[in-house]
Amino acid sequence: MPMNANKPFVDDYLAYLLARSSKLVSEQFHAKVKAAGVSVNYWRILASLSDADGLTLKQLNQRVLFNQPTLSKLITRMVAEGLLERHQDKQDKRAILIFISALGRDLVNDLLHEAKWHESEVLADYSSEQQALMKGMLRQLINTLES
């Protein structure tokens, strides 16, 4: 017997609402990403680096929130495919600095444009006040959770 038959769980569960909306928002756009020959994780890495080139692997991981070995291997593949460059940090020789290559830059610039266009479609029915409110709430939630 359900724990609580008269009140659906997931429809009032924040983590579910976030996961579902996240997936739905990303879904159509990811089809375009794949059409460009890029996996979703590649796109996330490129987008995260697009305004912060030269991060260490650790700093990058704080943005993309992957597992460390997963990111390490993704970087290896992306370097092999010519999308990124890996340089040793002179200050801390354990660390590597990750840069977008010219090829990766072209790719991410295209995708950034498509992403913005896609977002404007998703949010077409929302006023700019509503959009700001929604994004603001999410940013606040992120800040709360990061501290």
Added chain:
Amino acid sequence: MPMNANKPFVDDYLAYLLARSSKLVSEQFHAKVKAAGVSVNYWRILASLSDADGLTLKQLNQRVLFNQPTLSKLITRMVAEGLLERHQDKQDKRAILIFISALGRDLVNDLLHEAKWHESEVLADYSSEQQALMKGMLRQLINTLES
């Protein structure tokens, strides 16, 4: 050179804000899920079935938004582990109906309690009005995207 050096992309990109907040909200709770010996995907399936037992694989997939073969294999494993039951649909013999077993029910009930408690911690600093506003916006976004 960045496409737009003076305006960070990801911090104003809805899909990123959703993905990041989703991951941050789920993160600590998923540690508890794993501590209960359950993978995150198992938990998502059990939670989705908790208030809608007896869905077809396809209906369930519309809730969890996995790939069809992924869900199919997850179900196979969960049945083998005694958490779920798979029955043929009498009306449509192609379809299978998925039910939670007694064992699965016990497990999910425990996790549902922990999930609610975790959510109340995450949202501790929010008034109930703010909580309702946030969830309402997400539900509206989901509805928009589903139609």
Added chain:
DNA sequence: TAAATATATATTCCATTTCATATAATATAA
């Protein structure tokens, strides 16, 4: 400074997911 501890990244091995396709049942069209 030597030893111990901590940190950043890489690697190995195994589990899981994905892509493409198969199978079986249903719905539709000729």
Added chain:
DNA sequence: TTATATTATATGAAATGGAATATATATTTA
């Protein structure tokens, strides 16, 4: 009704992800 298309689920091979651990450098402690 027979052929065709569609739908629901399953499966196999290959790619990817994750847990544990290794390696190399940096930091702290005695």
